[in-house]
Amino acid sequence: MTAAGPGHRPGIGLPLRLAVAAVLASTALAGCGVSPRQSSPATGDPDRGAVLVTRHACGACHEIPGVEQGNGRVGPPLKGVASRSIIAGYLPNTPDNLARWVQSPQAIAPGNAMPNMGLSDRDARDIAAFLETLR
Amino acid sequence: MIKFHKWVPWIVAWGAGLATTGVIGLVIVFGGLFNATATTPHLPIVAWAAHTAFINSVKVRAGVVRPPAQFNRDQIAAGLADYDRSCTGCHGAPGVGRATFAAGMTPTPPFLLGASRQWTPAQLYWIVHEGVKMTGMPAWGESQSDDRVWNVVAFLEAMPQISPADYARLRQSAERPGAAAADVAAARAHLPAVLMLPNEGGRVPGAGVTQSRAAPTSASPGL
Numbered sequence: 561m562t563a564a565g566p567g568h569r570p571g572i573g574l575p576l577r578l579a580v581a582a583v584l585a586s587t588a589l590a591g592c593g594v595s596p597r598q599s600s601p602a603t604g605d606p607d608r609g610a611v612l613v614t615r616h617a618c619g620a621c622h623e624i625p626g627v628e629q630g631n632g633r634v635g636p637p638l639k640g641v642a643s644r645s646i647i648a649g650y651l652p653n654t655p656d657n658l659a660r661w662v663q664s665p666q667a668i669a670p671g672n673a674m675p676n677m678g679l680s681d682r683d684a685r686d687i688a689a690f691l692e693t694l695r
Numbered sequence: 696m697i698k699f700h701k702w703v704p705w706i707v708a709w710g711a712g713l714a715t716t717g718v719i720g721l722v723i724v725f726g727g728l729f730n731a732t733a734t735t736p737h738l739p740i741v742a743w744a745a746h747t748a749f750i751n752s753v754k755v756r757a758g759v760v761r762p763p764a765q766f767n768r769d770q771i772a773a774g775l776a777d778y779d780r781s782c783t784g785c786h787g788a789p790g791v792g793r794a795t796f797a798a799g800m801t802p803t804p805p806f807l808l809g810a811s812r813q814w815t816p817a818q819l820y821w822i823v824h825e826g827v828k829m830t831g832m833p834a835w836g837e838s839q840s841d842d843r844v845w846n847v848v849a850f851l852e853a854m855p856q857i858s859p860a861d862y863a864r865l866r867q868s869a870e871r872p873g874a875a876a877a878d879v880a881a882a883r884a885h886l887p888a889v890l891m892l893p894n895e896g897g898r899v900p901g902a903g904v905t906q907s908r909a910a911p912t913s914a915s916p917g918l
């Protein structure tokens with residue numbers, strides 16, 4: 561073994577260093593595990609919103625950064641939607657309005673192409689929270 | 696002289712690689728490592744490979760389909776009725792969301808408002824008629840006549856021109872013949888009387904969208 565060879569200090573040097581490295585690495589990984597997105601019950605969960613956006617096939621009509629099959633061309637692309645001042649043509653872009661819009665587009669703009677998807681209040685809040693990350 | 700012995704290590708390494716791949720495959724198949732639940736999304740590379748394979752499979756195989764030059768209003772209306780009965784649950788319709796179960800499907804079925812811009816009529820016919828493996832999309836040609844499949848393609852081509860209000864009136868007539876006859880007649884009059892299809896060999900920009908929704912037009916052969 562190298563640890564026993566000439567010129568090497570015997571004993572615990574390598575294992576100790578490995579252990580320290582492992583502790584440091586796990587600390588760093590734990591840091592990475594914290595979501596960089598803001599999340600609170602009041603504003604919705606953007607990570608759950610991202611899953612819902614895939615599940616409800618939003619990408620069939622909208623181009624959505626980072627979403628699988630998010631390459632639709634029917635409605636407006638959602639890149640930068642959080643930076644827009646107006647949504648749906650006339651609503652001020654607030655998290656509440658965004659949630660209301662994705663939940664009831666036919667009530668807000670009757671006859672537009674976007675269907676009501678049967679989203680719960682929580683679903684709509686979470687999707688809005690995800691859309692708020694698209695700056 | 697070719698010195699084969701120089702290649703022996705490479706051949707051994709290649710064989711070992713093949714064997715390793717095979718063992719990994721067997722472990723995945725027999726060890727239950729592939730998560731077959733619909734609650735977990737595909738790995739991005741799996742989703743990409745499956746979706747791209749599907750698109751290319753359709754493009755290569757739909758070449759044998761010879762679509763008609765045009766559809767008429769009766770075909771569009773009949774296709775709307777069939778679509779409303781069999782397709783809206785998974786795919787939605789103008790102003791109509793999917794059934795709630797559709798959000799639990801993996802892959803999740805797409806809304807089809809953009810389908811006529813993404814696919815040719817022949818390709819749409821192929822997808823509806825032949826179905827799509829491992830997606831939940833049935834081969835409708837196994838249970839329905841070719842004419843009815845073409846009717847659904849006619850509706851898919853016309854869908855961008857059908858408003859949610861007209862769709863609602865027309866689906867009502869499909870479910871209850873005779874109901875609100877005047878409304879239905881008005882909505883039906885909004886359907887394109889004649890829908891010219893693009894020539895073989897790819898989409899023509901604007902096809903199926905440029906015509907007036909109220910009156911029949913003599914669309915040029917170029918469309």
